[in-house]
Amino acid sequence: MKSGPDDLAIHQKIQISRRTAGLLLGSCLVRPAKVLASADPLTNKIVVRSQLSAGDPGRLMNVFAKAYRGEPITLGVIGGSITVGAFATTKENSYAGRLLTWWRQQFPRCEVRMVNAGVGGTGSMYGALRAGKDLLSNTPDFVVIEFAVNDNWTDGEAFEGLVRQILAQPNLPAVLLLFMMWEKGGNDQEMQANVGAHYQLPMVSFRDALWPEMAAGRLNWSDYIVDTVHPTDAGHAAAARFITAMCNNARHADLAGRSGATSSLPSPLHSDAFEHIDWRDAAALDPHENQGWHLDFDDKGVAAWNAAAAAGRIAFDWSGTGLVAVFADPLLDPRRIRFRIDGASFQTLDTLKQPKRPILVLAQDLTPGRHIVELVDDDGGSGRAAGQQVRLIGIAGIGLKDDWRR
The missing domain is CATH 2.60.120.260 (Galactose-binding domain-like)
Structure with missing residues (x-):
């Protein structure tokens, strides 16, 4: 795909978002950053780099407002084998399992459940076809979409259709895009991030966070990836940490008194064929x-x-x-x-x-x-x-x- 003015605008938004994320993450640390960095290879700088774009946090802020009221929360994840939990030693050690644990720890008064709509070896086109039955029938409040290592053979139509299906639900669920990676830092982030920017979605990049460290020899591939694409327990933990950092940013924005208003969907970037x-x-x-x-x-x-x-x-x-x-x-x-x-x-x-x-x-x-x-x-x-x-x-x-x- 060739870059142009729209790509530049997206890039500028991402840079602003990351600077903001750095301030928010720093303000949320409960211990000095120096102490955390000495014990954890995922430094604050790496976590900040994972925060590709905060987008419009309004829908996510609404989910937090619901949680603060003690109402039940349904989390949803849809993706390929990584979302299923491939190579995690237990279901709880997968990124989805860790995300569920985080929400339950943050809101112990809430009933929080997880709907895992992952199917191994599939991309967003099949995801768009089955989303209604496998995911949306459960009325999720917050959905993570993970297809960045499964979509290199498609254009943006199906991925956009999946996004639109979720955003169009009557309960106005929040959507976050997660971009994992295959060997040498590859993925289909460019196409999916363009869709995400169009709908002002929060976006988290495992690739952007970890690949520069691996390419420079500061982190080992095998510590985070089992083969060419599937995460180890540490890789799943990193993905979950990047997601929950974005969640924390939205929660911080809510506490600062920002509006949780939402808006109707914009016109399609590519097509709405896979929405209907x-x-x-x-x-x-x-x-x-x-x-x-x-x-x-x-x-x-x-x-x-x-x-x-x-x-x-x-x-x-x-x-x-x-x-x-x-x-x-x-x-x-x-x-x-x-x-x-x-x-x-x-x-x-x-x-x-x-x-x-x-x-x-x-x-x-x-x-x-x-x-x-x-x-x-x-x-x-x-x-x-x-x-x-x-x-x-x-x-x-x-x-x-x-x-x-x-």
């Missing part, structure tokens, strides 16, 4: 036509339509302006599956020119309304020979307006 979706997993799909596919469940109870017979056809109706199909695994040979929308010419999945992922956008920018998708498994001799069966675990209509909901 109709996700149906395989068990909820009723085929419009079916020749040789059958519904089964894997050992984890996940339903899928299985293309058991070569050249079998299956068709579903759906509503919206676009369609996303989610398979259990990336197809070894995407040419074996042909599809068409509303009776148009068939095309194979490889013509979509999309990365080899289990989630594919089959159509966009269609006329709003009801549509039919047909899938045909040709099994061109390479798929099942390699031991792979095609398993469709769900479809989602996107760009769905209220008038066209099922």
Whole structure:
């Protein structure tokens, strides 16, 4: 992505935010900073660097106001395997578990619970499809989104749609973006931070905090990352510390008498297509036509339509302006599956020119309304020979307006 005036404006906001964070963090220390620094490799300077942008803390301040009243608080996290807690020795040692512990310690009179909507190996597109069921059905007050190491193959549409879904909830939840990293300090922070800046969201960067120290040899990669991306217990603890530092800043702002007012959503930066979706997993799909596919469940109870017979056809109706199909695994040979929308010419999945992922956008920018998708498994001799069966675990209509909901 090329930088421009908007990037410069975002950069300037981030610098201001970090200077402010430094003052706030310093004012909140209960012991002299020198004492803390001697016992903790995560110096105050590192923590301040993690505070990418404070954004508009109004929604987060409202959550604290609710906690001060002793009302129940629901925390939510959505992301990939890091959010699930991969490589943490216990659930409590994951960043999500530590975040829950922090809130309970700060507000012992409150009933605080955590909804963990992490699914390993998935990005924000699948997150946007399942957010309603896995996360928002629990009415979270504060949500952390962690997809910066899973989104390098997507543009900003799906990520923005996920953000908009959460922000549009009637209870006005607060949203914080967490940017982890893979080897050599890489991640998809640039795209996601542009979305975050557009919606004035608090943003925390594990990468910005730790990678400069690692690159300079002052911190060891292996102390914080197990492999190329998954945190150790210390890495999870660092991520949680960076998040709670941002929380403390918002709480400090609240105590200083700042307004907790919120505002309506701005116009989309990219698109609102993934804000308005109709996700149906395989068990909820009723085929419009079916020749040789059958519904089964894997050992984890996940339903899928299985293309058991070569050249079998299956068709579903759906509503919206676009369609996303989610398979259990990336197809070894995407040419074996042909599809068409509303009776148009068939095309194979490889013509979509999309990365080899289990989630594919089959159509966009269609006329709003009801549509039919047909899938045909040709099994061109390479798929099942390699031991792979095609398993469709769900479809989602996107760009769905209220008038066209099922």
